Structure formats: C-alpha cells, structure tokens
Amino acid sequence: MRSPLLQLFQHQASGGVRERLCATLRLAIGRRHLHAGQQLPSSRQLAQDLSLSRVTVEAAYGQLESEGYLRRETGRGTFVAITMPATSSPPARLASARFSARGELLLATGGCQDPPFPHAFAAGSPELRAFPHETWRRLSGNVQRSLGSAAMGYGDPCGYLPLRSAIADYLALSRGVACQPEQVIILTSSQQALQLLAMMFVDPGDEVWMEEPGYPGARSALLAAGARLRGIAVDAEGAVPAAGSAKLMYLTPSHHYPTGVTLSLPRRLAWLEWAQRNRSWLIEDDYDSEFHYDERPIPALQGVDRHQRVITLGTFSKSLFPSLRLAWMVVPPALITPVGRARSVLDGHSALLPQAITAAFMQQGHFASHLRLMRQLYRSRRDLLLAQISQRLTPWLTPLASAGGLQLTVSVQQNEARLTAQAAQHGLLLPRLSPLYAGPDRQQGWILGFAALTPDEIVAGCDKLERLLRES
Amino acid sequence: MRSPLLQLFQHQASGGVRERLCATLRLAIGRRHLHAGQQLPSSRQLAQDLSLSRVTVEAAYGQLESEGYLRRETGRGTFVAITMPATSSPPARLASARFSARGELLLATGGCQDPPFPHAFAAGSPELRAFPHETWRRLSGNVQRSLGSAAMGYGDPCGYLPLRSAIADYLALSRGVACQPEQVIILTSSQQALQLLAMMFVDPGDEVWMEEPGYPGARSALLAAGARLRGIAVDAEGAVPAAGSAKLMYLTPSHHYPTGVTLSLPRRLAWLEWAQRNRSWLIEDDYDSEFHYDERPIPALQGVDRHQRVITLGTFSKSLFPSLRLAWMVVPPALITPVGRARSVLDGHSALLPQAITAAFMQQGHFASHLRLMRQLYRSRRDLLLAQISQRLTPWLTPLASAGGLQLTVSVQQNEARLTAQAAQHGLLLPRLSPLYAGPDRQQGWILGFAALTPDEIVAGCDKLERLLRES
Numbered sequence: 001m002r003s004p005l006l007q008l009f010q011h012q013a014s015g016g017v018r019e020r021l022c023a024t025l026r027l028a029i030g031r032r033h034l035h036a037g038q039q040l041p042s043s044r045q046l047a048q049d050l051s052l053s054r055v056t057v058e059a060a061y062g063q064l065e066s067e068g069y070l071r072r073e074t075g076r077g078t079f080v081a082i083t084m085p086a087t088s089s090p091p092a093r094l095a096s097a098r099f100s101a102r103g104e105l106l107l108a109t110g111g112c113q114d115p116p117f118p119h120a121f122a123a124g125s126p127e128l129r130a131f132p133h134e135t136w137r138r139l140s141g142n143v144q145r146s147l148g149s150a151a152m153g154y155g156d157p158c159g160y161l162p163l164r165s166a167i168a169d170y171l172a173l174s175r176g177v178a179c180q181p182e183q184v185i186i187l188t189s190s191q192q193a194l195q196l197l198a199m200m201f202v203d204p205g206d207e208v209w210m211e212e213p214g215y216p217g218a219r220s221a222l223l224a225a226g227a228r229l230r231g232i233a234v235d236a237e238g239a240v241p242a243a244g245s246a247k248l249m250y251l252t253p254s255h256h257y258p259t260g261v262t263l264s265l266p267r268r269l270a271w272l273e274w275a276q277r278n279r280s281w282l283i284e285d286d287y288d289s290e291f292h293y294d295e296r297p298i299p300a301l302q303g304v305d306r307h308q309r310v311i312t313l314g315t316f317s318k319s320l321f322p323s324l325r326l327a328w329m330v331v332p333p334a335l336i337t338p339v340g341r342a343r344s345v346l347d348g349h350s351a352l353l354p355q356a357i358t359a360a361f362m363q364q365g366h367f368a369s370h371l372r373l374m375r376q377l378y379r380s381r382r383d384l385l386l387a388q389i390s391q392r393l394t395p396w397l398t399p400l401a402s403a404g405g406l407q408l409t410v411s412v413q414q415n416e417a418r419l420t421a422q423a424a425q426h427g428l429l430l431p432r433l434s435p436l437y438a439g440p441d442r443q444q445g446w447i448l449g450f451a452a453l454t455p456d457e458i459v460a461g462c463d464k465l466e467r468l469l470r471e472s
Numbered sequence: 473m474r475s476p477l478l479q480l481f482q483h484q485a486s487g488g489v490r491e492r493l494c495a496t497l498r499l500a501i502g503r504r505h506l507h508a509g510q511q512l513p514s515s516r517q518l519a520q521d522l523s524l525s526r527v528t529v530e531a532a533y534g535q536l537e538s539e540g541y542l543r544r545e546t547g548r549g550t551f552v553a554i555t556m557p558a559t560s561s562p563p564a565r566l567a568s569a570r571f572s573a574r575g576e577l578l579l580a581t582g583g584c585q586d587p588p589f590p591h592a593f594a595a596g597s598p599e600l601r602a603f604p605h606e607t608w609r610r611l612s613g614n615v616q617r618s619l620g621s622a623a624m625g626y627g628d629p630c631g632y633l634p635l636r637s638a639i640a641d642y643l644a645l646s647r648g649v650a651c652q653p654e655q656v657i658i659l660t661s662s663q664q665a666l667q668l669l670a671m672m673f674v675d676p677g678d679e680v681w682m683e684e685p686g687y688p689g690a691r692s693a694l695l696a697a698g699a700r701l702r703g704i705a706v707d708a709e710g711a712v713p714a715a716g717s718a719k720l721m722y723l724t725p726s727h728h729y730p731t732g733v734t735l736s737l738p739r740r741l742a743w744l745e746w747a748q749r750n751r752s753w754l755i756e757d758d759y760d761s762e763f764h765y766d767e768r769p770i771p772a773l774q775g776v777d778r779h780q781r782v783i784t785l786g787t788f789s790k791s792l793f794p795s796l797r798l799a800w801m802v803v804p805p806a807l808i809t810p811v812g813r814a815r816s817v818l819d820g821h822s823a824l825l826p827q828a829i830t831a832a833f834m835q836q837g838h839f840a841s842h843l844r845l846m847r848q849l850y851r852s853r854r855d856l857l858l859a860q861i862s863q864r865l866t867p868w869l870t871p872l873a874s875a876g877g878l879q880l881t882v883s884v885q886q887n888e889a890r891l892t893a894q895a896a897q898h899g900l901l902l903p904r905l906s907p908l909y910a911g912p913d914r915q916q917g918w919i920l921g922f923a924a925l926t927p928d929e930i931v932a933g934c935d936k937l938e939r940l941l942r943e944s
Contacts (some may be wrong), residue, residue, distance in 0.1 A: 008897055027773065029778060063767065066767050067737060069737065074909050082738070083522065084778070085778065097807060097810070098673075098719075099672050099673060100675040101675050101784075101809075102671055103671060106813070109813075111814070112629075113816070114629075128621035129621055131621060137613065140616070144605070147604065149601055151795060152603065152796075153600060153795060154586030155586070195819065199572070199575060200578070201571060202572050206572070220817045225572075247570075263542025265541065269554070269557060273557060298540070304502060306556070306557065323625060323626070325819075325823040341578075341579055341582070342583070344663075346663070347659075347661045347797075348660070351826065353795060387848075394919065396490065455695065
C-alpha cells in the first residue's frame with residue numbers, strides 16, 4: 001500500500017508538500033486503493049517512506065481527519081474512515097441528460113453564433129482596428145483612479161445613472177426617442193434584453209409575431225420561451241400589418257434585418273395602432289441604426305408612440321465594440337420597476353467600470369466623433385462592395401436595400417447552400433439568407449458583412465466570390 | 473401656426489440648427505398642431521420667421537419628406553403628410569401590464585437585492601478598500617495594450633480559455649475539483665448560472681430541493697422557473713438526506729448559507745448517492761469558500777463525485793470584486809456543449825477584457841496572495857466581531873457556526889422584525905435571518921456582514937446594536 005501512495009504522491013505536481021500529501025491520500029481513498037477501517041502507516045513511517053518531515057505527515061493526517069477521510073485513535077493509530085462508493089456507470093451514459101421542456105426548446109434553437117473577426121464576409125462585426133484605443137485606455141485609467149473602489153461594488157440592476165442619462169440624451173438627439181434617464185435600462189447585450197422580454201411576456205403557446213425573414217437571436221429567445229411564432233411578411237415599406245393579435249411583435253424598423261428595408265411612417269402608425277388596440281408590445285430592435293448612409297435615418301418608433309406600447313433596444317456592440325457587453329432598452333415608465341427586478345434575478349447588474357468609461361466617452365463627445373468617422377468609413381466600404389458587385393458579380397448577385405448597417409444583403413439566383421459550402425472550402429464565409437426564414441417561401445442569398453473589412457479585404461473577397469460564381 | 477412653431481423651436485435646446493428644426497416639426501405633428509394636408513410656410517417665409525438660412529429650412533423639409541412627415545409638390549408647396557393619432561389612454565393605465573405566468577412568478581420573488589457598501593452590517597460584501605488597485609490597473613493597461621482589438625470582438629459563450637485554465641488549476645489545488653479547463657464555463661454571475669440551470673433543468677411544477685433556510689438568489693431563480701420547492705432541513709452536519717426524488721438539489725456544502733455549517737463527508741457521499749440513484753443534479757454553490765479561517769476547508773463535493781452528477785458554482789464577486797461580473801460553473805463533460813449553447817441564447821458571452829485581466833492576475837500569483845491577505849484580514853475582523861458579541865451582546869445574540877465566509881449569522885431571542893426596523897432608524901442595517909426560511913419553522917436572527925468593515929466600523933456597529941438591545 002505504501003508503494004501506490006508513493007507513486008500517487010510523486011504525481012502530485014503542484015502545491016505545498018502538505019497539500020500534495022493530502023491530495024494523495026484523498027485520491028487513494030477516492031480510487032478505492034484504501035478502504036474504511038484500513039490502518040495507515042504511522043506518521044513516522046510514512047514520513048520516512050516519502051522523505052517528508054513527520055510534522056508534515058501529522059498535519060496532513062490531522063487535516064484529513066477534520067475532512068472526515070481519516071479517523072485517529074490515540075494509542076492505536078490512523079485509520080481510513082470511509083469507503084468510497086464504486087463507479088457504477090461510465091460517464092458516457094450521462095449523454096442522456098434530462099433537460100426541461102424549456103431547456104430542450106432552447107437547445108433546439110442551436111444557440112446564437114457570433115461572427116469570427118475579421119473575415120470576409122462575416123456579418124455583424126464593426127471595424128475594431130480603427131477604434132480609438134488610446135482614448136479608451138486613457139478614460140479607463142481616469143475612471144479607475146477617480147472612482148476607485150466605488151466602481152467595484154454591487155450596482156443598480158437598472159444600470160449606472162450617468163450612462164443612462166448619456167444614452168437618453170443621445171437617443172433624444174439622434175433617434176428622436178423621448179424618455180427620462182430612468183427609462184433606460186442597461187443590460188449586457190440585446191440578446192439578454194430579448195431573453196428578459198421573452199420571459200416576462202411570453203408563456204408557452206402564446207402567439208408572438210416577428211418579421212419574416214427575421215433576426216435569429218430574437219427567434220431563439222422567443223422559441224426558447226415557448227412562443228408560437230408567426231412570420232409577418234416584409235415588403236418595400238417594411239413589415240405588412242396583419243389581422244389578429246399577439247402578445248408581442250418583434251420589429252427592426254430602422255433597417256429590417258436582414259433585408260435592410262426601412263419601415264415607412266404610415267406602417268409605423270399602423271403597427272402602433274395595432275399594439276394599442278391589442279394591448280400588445282412592440283419590440284423595436286434599433287440595432288446598428290447609427291450607421292445610415294444615404295439620408296438621415298427615420299427616428300425611432302418609440303418617438304411617435306403615444307400609448308407606451310414600444311420597448312426600444314439598442315447596443316454598443318456595433319457602435320463601440322462587442323466585448324464591451326453593454327446594451328440598453330428604453331421601457332415605458334410602468335415597466336421600469338418590473339424590468340429592474342427581473343434583471344436582478346437574471347444576473348444582478350452590469351459591470352460598473354465599462355458603464356462609467358462609456359458614459360465618459362459619450363459625455364466628452366468621443367462617441368459622436370467616433371460614430372461620424374465610422375459612418376464615413378463604412379459608407380466608403382459599402383460603396384466599394386456595391387461597385388464590385390455591379391462591376392463583376394452581376395447578374396449573379398442582386399443587392400437588396402443598402403441604406404445602412406454593417407452588412408449588405410444580396411439575393412443569388414443559384415443554389416445558395418451549395419455555393420456557400422464551396423466558398424467555405426476556399427476560406428470564404430458567406431452568411432446564408434434563407435435560414436433566416438421560418439416559412440417555406442425563402443429567398444436565397446447572403447448577408448455580406450463589409451464594415452470590418454479593409455478595401456483590400458473586400459476586393460480579395462470579391463475575387464474569390466467571382467471565381468466561385470464563374471466556375472459554378 | 474408660425475408662432476407655436478417658433479415657440480417649439482426655441483425650446484429645442486441641443487443639436488445643430490437643421491436638427492432642431494426637424495425636431496420642432498416632428499413635435500408639432502406629433503402634438504397634432506399640424507394635420508395631414510395642411511400647407512407649411514414656404515422655406516423662404518419660415519427661414520425669415522425663425523431667423524434661419526433658407527438652405528437649412530430646405531434641408532429640414534427634405535429630410536422630413538424622406539421620413540414621411542411631409543409631402544412636397546413642385547410649384548404648389550410643402551404639406552403635412554400625416555395626422556398623428558390622438559392619445560386615447562393616459563399612461564397610468566399601463567400599470568395593468570400583462571406579464572406571462574413566468575414573468576409574474578419572477579416578479580413575485582421580489583428580485584435580488586445586492587448589499588450597499590460599506591455599511592454595518594450589510595452581508596456579502598468583500599473589503600474593496602484593501603484591493604490591489606495599482607496592480608489591477610497595471611495589468612489592465614498591459615492586457616489592453618497586448619491584446620488590442622483582439623480583446624474587443626465577440627467571444628466564446630463558454631469563456632476565455634486562459635481564464636478557464638487558470639480557474640481549473642486554482643480549483644484543483646485549493647478545492648480538490650477535478651476538471652479539464654473546457655469544463656469551466658464562464659458566466660456573468662452565479663445568479664446567471666442559477667438562472668441558466670433552472671431554465672435548463674426545471675419545468676413548471678417540477679420538484680426541486682434546497683436547504684432550509686436557504687440562499688434567496690437560488691430560491692428566486694428556481695421559483696421563477698416554476699419549481700415546486702421543498703426545503704431540506706440542515707443540522708450540525710449540513711443538509712439531512714431525505715426520501716424521495718427531485719430534478720435537482722441546491723446545496724452550499726462548504727459553508728451552508730446562511731448558518732455556516734459545513735456538510736460532513738458522510739453526508740456528501742449520501743447526497744452523491746441520492747443524485748446518482750435519482751439521476752438528479754446537485755448544484756454545489758461553492759460561494760466564498762475561499763474564506764475559511766479555523767481549519768482548511770473540506771474540498772468541493774465535485775472532487776468526490778464519481779458519477780458526474782455535480783455542477784459546482786463559484787464567483788469572483790467575493791474574492792475579487794462584485795462589479796467584475798465574472799463567475800463560473802464546472803460542469804460534467806456531457807453538459808459543456810448544451811450549457812454553452814444555452815448561454816449564447818441568454819446573453820452571448822462574457823466581456824473578454826476582464827476575463828483576460830483576471831487570468832493574468834491569477835497566473836502571476838496575485839490572486840493567491842490577495843486571498844491570503846484577505847483571509848488574514850477577514851479572520852481578524854470575524855474574531856473582533858465574535859469578541860464584541862461575547863463581551864457585550866451576550867446573551868441577546870448567539871453566533872452560529874463561524875468557520876468562514878464574509879458574514880456571521882447570529883440567532884436572537886427577541887423580535888427580529890421589530891429590532892431590525894428600529895436599527896434601520898438608527899442607520900444600522902441588520903440583514904434578517906427568518907425570511908431565508910420558506911417554511912413556518914423559522915429561527916430569528918441576523919446575518920452580520922463583517923468582511924467589508926474596518927475594526928472601528930465593527931465596534932461602532934456593535935455600539936449601536938448594544939444600545940438597541942439594552943433599550944428594547
């Protein structure tokens with residue numbers, strides 16, 4: 001029995017000597033080399049066998065006694081106190097983990113995949129190489145120094161008030177959103193906002209509407225909540241009003257995801273009227289509305305809502321950077337307390353430091369100038385991609401609406417799935433359009449991310465794409 | 473009509489001139505000062521009225537036309553395109569927001585309250601004033617410089633691998649946890665971990681067990697998932713094994729929350745056997761096990777589990793700082809993929825920068841020395857509080873187990889609720905024990921946080937408490 005102990009001991013690589021000896025004995029008991037009632041060597045003997053001091057062995061024996069592994073009897077010696085149960089099943093059986101019905105729904109969504117970066121033509125990534133790192137680092141240092149431990153404790157589940165104020169000001173000016181700072185709830189991501197709203201408003205079997213095609217992240221959160229989803233057709237004016245009612249409707253009014261269409265003002269009014277009539281909620285996902293290139297974007301739906309039926313979501317993932325993990329929703333006053341409470345049960349609150357840095361970044365005007373620069377940069381990249389398509393990828397590809405955003409959706413006549421697989425073999429990532437439809441009537445195409453790609457990368461991507469299309 | 477426009481315009485405080493004019497016109501239409509078909513002044517006339525350049529007015533008219541508010545007819549003029557619907561209900565009616573059944577359950581939990589800091593005797597706060605701010609800031613700068621934009625993109629929903637490795641090493645050495653880095657899933661908080669597990673494993677009506685009394689955050693997450701909770705009695709050896717089965721059992725083996733009792737080894741084996749027999753999950757919340765003062769803590773339950781039925785949770789909220797928003801769970805290999813997928817639907821992934829800083833902090837040995845220092849500091853504060861209680865708060869207060877943690881739970885003979893309210897009037901916060909019971913059989917007492925309080929603050933708090941108890 002001493003020799004397996006010695007062997008086990010020699011395999012304990014890290015920790016102090018006493019800790020390694022304890023781990024050795026636990027392991028020997030855990031692996032059933034030692035059984036209840038079995039006597040251990042005296043501390044003197046074991047110290048000699050393992051070339052340790054007797055004090056160390058005594059300490060380890062004492063510790064394992066306090067943990068319940070050993071029993072020491074004065075004058076008799078040290079005994080193993082317990083026999084570990086045998087493993088009755090191999091770990092593989094575990095694959096049959098029983099999840100809840102909700103868990104199964106959630107897993108069936110396949111999860112949400114974030115894009116790799118930077119890679120032609122992954123969608124949804126901003127250009128991080130042009131980020132004002134130096135300014136951010138400086139503000140980060142300032143904020144850490146000035147707030148000190150005040151930025152390290154627990155925070156308000158609804159968010160850090162100066163950031164909520166800065167967002168309210170920004171949204172009022174740039175998006176026509178009318179709200180008090182308290183109505184701005186800070187979250188980790190718009191995905192978390194969708195998850196929270198799905199939990200709060202949707203019971204299994206409830207009817208929920210969303211645009212068809214539509215944003216997969218919203219679809220996943222709603223399906224995981226057990227919603228019966230109805231796809232609402234989108235035409236050149238955006239989502240087409242429909243008869244019937246639903247608990248809530250998910251909308252992307254600024255640029256419809258993924259086709260890029262803007263919801264017209266008459267349609268906005270129709271949807272607001274529908275929500276008021278049915279006491280439904282409109283979830284306005286105002287994702288990447290910061291990036292609108294050809295004219296000023298239409299203000300947010302929230303700004304024309306007179307009945308407080310709109311919840312507007314936004315994120316810094318596109319306008320600053322994804323790993324910041326800050327997003328917001330603007331809720332009607334009556335929802336502030338319930339949403340804050342729900343958020344506290346979901347995951348407490350958001351980190352204070354990034355909130356404080358972002359607030360300073362906005363207050364000092366860096367946010368506005370960063371957006372201005374990025375808008376110019378992205379517009380030039382979008383123009384380049386459009387030019388490339390018109391010069392050499394026509395008539396295979398037809399761009400859909402392209403007034404804004406970080407990606408350009410194109411329709412393709414040929415077999416989308418096959419071409420996508422071929423492209424992947426050549427290292428070209430073509431995010432597919434058709435899986436964003438829930439119904440059978442699907443347009444084939446790709447959602448080509450351009451914002452994170454340099455002109456050279458865009459041209460190189462188009463080279464590959466052209467070869468692929470010519471050969472197919 | 474010009475005069476209300478002028479008035480509205482003068483109230484637009486921020487933004488460029490064109491933007492203010494656009495906001496004015498939108499507001500006039502939104503407030504129904506202007507109706508569909510109504511003709512607006514010519515751009516020349518309005519420019520004169522508002523003392524603007526005609527170019528600005530033309531630009532604003534053009535923009536509002538593109539937004540659908542106005543209609544311009546060549547040779548005829550500019551007309552309002554739309555009449556805003558009247559507000560039919562005051563916002564107050566909204567208080568009747570219809571939540572889902574799950575939403576109502578969630579709101580009924582009352583949410584999770586985090587402690588204010590630092591305040592005698594708020595529970596659950598670490599001492600942030602002794603944090604190595606300078607080291608953290610330095611690492612933060614280094615990591616930002618070395619990772620650059622690589623730390624800003626999207627991340628793995630399961631977490632940043634170097635941090636997962638560092639945690640696996642730390643847990644192996646200090647907590648006897650046997651796992652591969654991939655089994656460590658990084659989350660925003662242990663509250664998020666509980667929420668995720670409740671979603672994944674619990675359907676409405678499912679039986680779930682937890683210790684009685686028990687941790688409110690776990691109770692909230694489980695109740696919000698619709699669990700039927702059964703309270704499991706806790707004695708001097710921890711949770712008492714019971715007959716029957718449940719989907720999962722929530723346990724705090726290291727120090728039971730809130731009584732501080734450690735789960736004995738025989739009990740651990742009994743619970744593991746129960747979980748294996750019933751194919752249940754044991755959720756081991758290993759919160760604040762870093763702080764154990766009188767002997768070394770018993771290793772985690774996970775380390776003796778031979779059947780992969782244990783999911784272990786831990787957090788950096790106590791060992792580093794709450795606003796870091798980093799916690800972890802160690803899951804059996806079969807759960808890595810499902811949990812990662814679920815996490816992606818919950819809120820994507822955790823921020824990379826704090827993960828990278830924490831990994832560096834651990835790898836460079838700062839974490840171990842910080843814990844060593846904090847353990848000494850907290851032990852001395854616990855000893856002081858125990859001495860104060862024995863010197864002048866006995867026999868009113870009786871400390872329960874006190875081997876570790878950031879708080880000391882005491883029982884009190886008198887009316888807990890009344891005394892707590894009186895204390896609050898004197899600025900003394902006494903977190904109540906009895907609300908942590910779900911059943912009728914409740915011990916009265918308080919959970920006295922001491923870790924975040926200096927010796928002077930502890931003594932001052934005891935002064936107030938003594939006066940209160942003497943007067944009552």
